Amino acid sequence: MLTEKPARDVLRITLLGTGIPNPQINAFGTSTLVEAGDERVMIDCGRGTVIRMSQVGLGVGHVGTIILSHYHSDHFAGIFDMAMTGSIPQKFGGRNGPLQVYGPPGIQEIADGAWQATGPDRAIRVADNEIDPEHMRIVPHEYVEGVVYDRGGLVIRAIEVDHGEFIRPAYAFRVEYAGHVFVHSHDTRYNENLIAQAQGADVFVHEVAAARPETIANYPAVKVAIDHHATPTDVGRVFAQTKPKLAMLTHLVLLKPNPVLIGDVMDELSTEYDGTVLVAEDLMTIQIGRNVSVIPYRHGGKQSGMV
């Protein structure tokens, strides 16, 4: 069981979702919970985020700040559930204010659209005197590369990456607290800017994509997907040039038919990088303090004292 708050001077990261757009029960859309001191911030909010939150004992209202990396659905489809369910004044909801969402340009349209789309639910609950309508609002904050969040010693920095020409800008994040550093690539190709700004990471979580040559040749959609991401060789080069204490793979784009096996991904990656590499799973908790520990869900589970 995890404690309600991380220990003093510990940066605690919970990988709520490690998946891609394909619906999978074991890998929901990307979502990462960052906890440090009194701060709690979520980076990305993919499909099923509120379910994963409940699995770690957090009501929907326990997170009031979300930072979005880019606007593929697997990274923000969950914010509408956060906005609506979080406004319900029950233990499973209970956000006593609007939801603050930071994003690249486009966040204003998402906030405006969400306000319109959630209107029918809001009208019912306001008529029932159930909710304060303002608690269902998404307050948009547009950010550029650099510091997005700086509060209580927790600093979250956006790093512009390259996720393809029609997805600009897209961001990775460098999270710093008490001298500890966590970096998450989010979605990107091999990227020099990320390598430059991921130096000194304790833990570096990077996406990866692979498909067999015949699959790429025969399926145009697979080629498009692969072109937006980093190959195992690319990721090996990134880790070799940044030398994190711990390297992890997430957001595994291993496309059908006949997907590349994870063992083959690791073999290819190892041609460039000779360090330890873990495969991220939903609900894994990473604690970065005096050492780095990775706690699978079955050993962590619910935070004590929460819902």
Ligand SMILES: [Zn+2]
């Ligand atoms: Zn994605």
Ligand SMILES: [Zn+2]
């Ligand atoms: Zn993407």
